[in-house]
Amino acid sequence: MDILITGLLLGGTYALIAMGLNLQYGMSRIMNLANGEILVAGGFAAFWFWTAGALSPLLTIFILAPVAFGLNWLIYIIVLRPLVRRAKSRGQLEVDSILTTFGLSFVAVGLMLATFGGDYFSYSYMLTPVEIWGQTYAVNRILAFIAAVVICGVLYLWLNRSRAGMSIRAIAVSPDSSRLVGIDVPRLAALAFALGGAITAVGGALVSTFLTLDASTGVIFTLKALVIVIMGGVGDVRGTIVAALLLGVLETFVARVIDPGLTLAAAYLLFILILLFRPQGLFGRRQS
Amino acid sequence: MNKRLFLKLSASAALALAIGSTQAAETLKIGAVAPKTGGLAGGAVVSFWPNVKLWAHDVNSRGGLDVGGTRYMVEIIEYDDQTNPGETIKAVQRLATQDKADFILAPYATGLNIAAAPVFARYGYPMITHTAISDQVEELSSKFPNMYFTLGGASGLAEGVAEVLAAMKAAGDIGNRVAMVNVADAFGIELAERAAPALQSAGFDIVYQTSYPLGTQDLSPVVKGAKEANPDAFVAFSYPPDTFGLTKQAVVEDLNVKAFYTAVATAFPAYAGANGAAANNVLGAGGVNADDPSFQAYMKRHEEVTGEKPDFWASGMVYASFQILEQAIEATDSIDRKVVSEYIAKNDFDTLMGKISWDENNNNSAYWTVGQWQDGVFKGVASTGREGAVAPRLKQGWE
Numbered sequence: 001m002d003i004l005i006t007g008l009l010l011g012g013t014y015a016l017i018a019m020g021l022n023l024q025y026g027m028s029r030i031m032n033l034a035n036g037e038i039l040v041a042g043g044f045a046a047f048w049f050w051t052a053g054a055l056s057p058l059l060t061i062f063i064l065a066p067v068a069f070g071l072n073w074l075i076y077i078i079v080l081r082p083l084v085r086r087a088k089s090r091g092q093l094e095v096d097s098i099l100t101t102f103g104l105s106f107v108a109v110g111l112m113l114a115t116f117g118g119d120y121f122s123y124s125y126m127l128t129p130v131e132i133w134g135q136t137y138a139v140n141r142i143l144a145f146i147a148a149v150v151i152c153g154v155l156y157l158w159l160n161r162s163r164a165g166m167s168i169r170a171i172a173v174s175p176d177s178s179r180l181v182g183i184d185v186p187r188l189a190a191l192a193f194a195l196g197g198a199i200t201a202v203g204g205a206l207v208s209t210f211l212t213l214d215a216s217t218g219v220i221f222t223l224k225a226l227v228i229v230i231m232g233g234v235g236d237v238r239g240t241i242v243a244a245l246l247l248g249v250l251e252t253f254v255a256r257v258i259d260p261g262l263t264l265a266a267a268y269l270l271f272i273l274i275l276l277f278r279p280q281g282l283f284g285r286r287q288s
Numbered sequence: 289m290n291k292r293l294f295l296k297l298s299a300s301a302a303l304a305l306a307i308g309s310t311q312a313a314e315t316l317k318i319g320a321v322a323p324k325t326g327g328l329a330g331g332a333v334v335s336f337w338p339n340v341k342l343w344a345h346d347v348n349s350r351g352g353l354d355v356g357g358t359r360y361m362v363e364i365i366e367y368d369d370q371t372n373p374g375e376t377i378k379a380v381q382r383l384a385t386q387d388k389a390d391f392i393l394a395p396y397a398t399g400l401n402i403a404a405a406p407v408f409a410r411y412g413y414p415m416i417t418h419t420a421i422s423d424q425v426e427e428l429s430s431k432f433p434n435m436y437f438t439l440g441g442a443s444g445l446a447e448g449v450a451e452v453l454a455a456m457k458a459a460g461d462i463g464n465r466v467a468m469v470n471v472a473d474a475f476g477i478e479l480a481e482r483a484a485p486a487l488q489s490a491g492f493d494i495v496y497q498t499s500y501p502l503g504t505q506d507l508s509p510v511v512k513g514a515k516e517a518n519p520d521a522f523v524a525f526s527y528p529p530d531t532f533g534l535t536k537q538a539v540v541e542d543l544n545v546k547a548f549y550t551a552v553a554t555a556f557p558a559y560a561g562a563n564g565a566a567a568n569n570v571l572g573a574g575g576v577n578a579d580d581p582s583f584q585a586y587m588k589r590h591e592e593v594t595g596e597k598p599d600f601w602a603s604g605m606v607y608a609s610f611q612i613l614e615q616a617i618e619a620t621d622s623i624d625r626k627v628v629s630e631y632i633a634k635n636d637f638d639t640l641m642g643k644i645s646w647d648e649n650n651n652n653s654a655y656w657t658v659g660q661w662q663d664g665v666f667k668g669v670a671s672t673g674r675e676g677a678v679a680p681r682l683k684q685g686w687e
Contacts, residue, residue, distance in 0.1 A: 002512075010506040109325050117596070118324060118333030120553065122532045122562035129540045138508070138540040211505060212532035212562070214330035216371075220503050248506075255509035260500040261472050 002135040003256050004249060009137065011248025012145030013207055015152055017221050018228035018240050020200030023155075026235025027172045027192035030080055031094050033101040035225055036218030037108035038197050042068065042204025043213045044112065047121045057125055057209055058143065061202045072197025076190045079104065084189065105218065112215040122212040140209040147206050151199060156237045168192050172235040173285070227267070231274050233284025242282055246270070316353060316360040316623060318344075319367070319383035321404070322396035326371025330528055332396040334556055335419065335602040338594035340364055340393065343610040345593050353614060356621035365389060373403035380404045384411040390623050391613060398422055398475070405432045414616075414629040418609040419602050421445065423478070429650040434629050436612075438644060439605050440655035440672070442475075445573055446482035446525075448657025448670045449549055452571065452680050453521050454490040461682055462521055462546045467496035467514035469534075470525035479525040479551065487523075495519055504530060511537040521547035528553035531572075532562055539566050539686045546682045547571060555601040555659055555666045567661045569683045574601025575659025575668030577642065577676030586640045600659060600666035608639035642674060 017039065024032045032038075045064050049055040083100060087093035126140040159165035170178045171185050171192075179185055204213075228247060232239030247267055254266040274282065320340045323332040344364050347353060352361040365387050367379035376395050383389040384407065394417040395404050401420040408415040409432045416436045422428065423442045429435055456462045466487055470476035476499065487494060496517035500510055507530060514522055522545045524534050531550040538548060553559060554572020563570075576583055583604060590598045590607075598604065615638075616631045617623060636645040647653045654673035659666045660680050669680040 006506070006508055006512075013505065106325075113324060113329075113333075118329045118337075119596070120330045120334075120528055120532065120556065120558045122536075122558060124536070124539075124562060124564060124566070127536055127539055129542060135512075136541055138536070141506075210533075210536060212529045214333075214528075216325050216327065216329045217529070224505075252506065252509055255500070255506075256513065260469075260498050260504070260510050260513070263504065264501040 001133055003253050005132060005135070005137065006256075007249030007252035008245060009141045009145050009248070010252055011245035012148035013141070014224065014228055014244035014248055015148045015241050016144060016203030016206055017200075018225040018232075018244055019148075019152060019155065019237070020196040020198070020203065021222075021225040022229045022232070022235070022237065022240045023196030023199065024193050025229060027168050028076070028189035028196070029084075029090060029093055029175070030076070030097045030101065030193055032193075032196070033098060033222055034105035034108050034218075035101075035200055036220065036222035037105050037112070038068065038072070038200045038218075039204035039207070039221045040213050040215065040218045041108065041112060042201030043208030043211075044116050044121060044204075045201070046205035046208045047123055047213075048116075050123050050125060057205050058147075061147075061205050064201050064205055065198045068201035069194045069198040073190055073194035075104070075197070076193040080193070081186065081190070084186070105222070109215055109218065116215060118215050120212050120214045121208065123209075125209040127210075138210060144206040144209065147202075151202070152237060152241050155199070159237060164188070164191070169235075227271055229281075231271055231281055233281030235285075236281075236283040239281055239283030314352075314358055314360045315363045316391070316617075317365060317387060317389045318362050319365050319380070319387065319389035319392035321367045321369050321376055321379040321383070321392070322400070323371040324368035326369075328371045328397050328400075331419075331553065331602075334558070334596070334599050336396045336606055337366075338590060338596050338598065339603060339606040339610065340366070342590055342593045343607060343614075346589070347614065354618055355623055360617075360623070369395065369400060371400070373400055376400045376404045377407055380407045384413070391617075391625070391628075393613075394418060394420070394609065402428070405435055408432065409434060412625045412629070414613065414625065414632050416609040416612050416632065418606040421475070423482075425649045425651045433633075433650070435650060436609075436632065436646065437649075437651040438609055438655070439602060439652075440657065441651075442478045443482045444655065444672050445551075445657050446479045447486045448672070449483055449523055449571075450486035450490050450492070452658050452670045453487070453492065453523075453547055456521075456547060456680065456682070457491065464492050465495045465517070465519045466492045466521045466523060467517050467519035467545075468494055468523045468525075469497070469510055469514065470499050471502055471527045471530055472499040473502045473527065475552070476525040476527065483523065483525070492521075500530070502527060502530075504533070507533045507537045508541070510534065511541050511543060515541050515543050519545055521545055521549070523547075523549045525551045526553075527551075528556070532559065535559075535563055535566065535570065539563075542686060544685075546684075547680075548683045549658070553599075554661075556599045557597040560661060560664060560666075566686045568663065569660060569681045571658055571660045571669070571680065571683075572666065573658065574599075575656035575666065575671070575677075576600050576604050577674065578665045578667045579678075580640075580642070580676055582640045601656065604641045608637075608641040608644060611639045612637045612644065642676075 021035045046057040049060045083096045129136040167183045232243030251263040322336045323329040352359040369376040398420045470480035531553045549571040551573040555574045560567045656668045656671045658670040
């Protein structure tokens, strides 16, 4: 039971890390390698508001989300839309966007170094234990988990129930045919990208309550997010959630029952197995 | 323009030129290579880069280095090696051949120093390391005679922990149950391998031992496992992110130990900042003689000039290594690398960290091994022969 809860809490963290990338890659077809830097920037913002103004990260996210949304919108319009316009195929867009966002990640690291410095950022927020069935858990992790559930739930409902959400799913499946039925593909792709960025930044603010960040740590999160998105299936919210939780529970199980040294090995073993037997990911659509 | 004004102007221009030429003394090009990005940037930005700035400021604001009556201002040429040994080598090479640096400061951290050592040796630069911790000092110094070590060795650091715990046990303050964990990376593995026999021969029972991968995002299984073993002391040979993570998790789990040790970055000001009162009486790697006036003066200057606080371990040693170079240049009245290197090898140096002297392996054998946060200051509690150690205190809860 303890393993399950700890694992689910960790899985919630992973879902926060990966959800934004899933939107960006799945819906707007941008493999965003600067995803981790957006996350770290969100964490820095939360750190800054907390230390300078004692503003709770739970409130910070309401400021952060619209700011990150606007910023990512601009990034998409200025940097990425030209790539989308000139790309002749999906493959070309992926290669171009990988190269561009890889470059952007360096720019982001440089900007963060210049504004925040390279020091480690860590603060104590809601670092209080709570007891569930005789075991203790940190309140900040539980909060992050609840936030992950809320964000994922709202996102899922929005994508499946609202017109805009369904249109976004349509462009994920087939951008060309979506145009034929009157969907404004460029606008919605930008919307999906910006939304993904906002979710990533909010995720960063939430995980910064228990993880220690510095300007250069973004790449670790990008990698983790990439693994989870590919495992879950590109472009499916459910896949990302299931993959994140699965990874969290597996890592915790291995850490508690076998040895904490083997968590990474177990995670990548799972990744390889999924790639071998279900290359499109758990919920992915087989490409024709 | 009337004549008088013209005269005045030209006179003042001539005067300005004259002052300018005396002030524009010679410059000494000093190379600095260390991470500004990448995995070790978080440490280098605290311990290394501010000291480069501070040292250049200190030297230049008193008119430069005095080399046989000629004043040399120092000019720093900085390179970011991205925590990539290949880049460190390239940058040092570039400093030597393109920038024609007169001296190069040693890079940051063990691996990057070892990577760059052959290049330093090839061009004859003295290499006074400040953040290289290795037990291969003998081998390295025989291969690279210009390489010096100041911060200590892995076995000293690990044995220091055993020594502090043994003293607590001898005083009857703690029992003999120790939980020991380490990050599965070169540094953590090496220290854990040395600490285990040292703890056992000091009569300790290692009731829980494990490692975890670098970058583990949830350390609660590690701390829970340790807690279940019911230890009297918790020892973690950890890296910065997990040093913070383990401490936070120990707070959450209310890990009830009398001695709590985490390794790298425990001495960072950010550690105390992040953990507040919970940091009190936490033991960590390193330490300084925090009551020494010369260290206190350094701390004050560091904060004034760079706007950042130094850490309580490597920062001071980084600056001390620059002091050694500075003293050797001024004492020999030479900027010849060979002459300066010879002087460094043969002499002791008075630095802000106290006296630094070399053993037969160019190693400073008296160094701090364990420190402890005591009321907001991280003080050295154990060393291999330095003065000013304070008595370690017992950890009493996390409030």
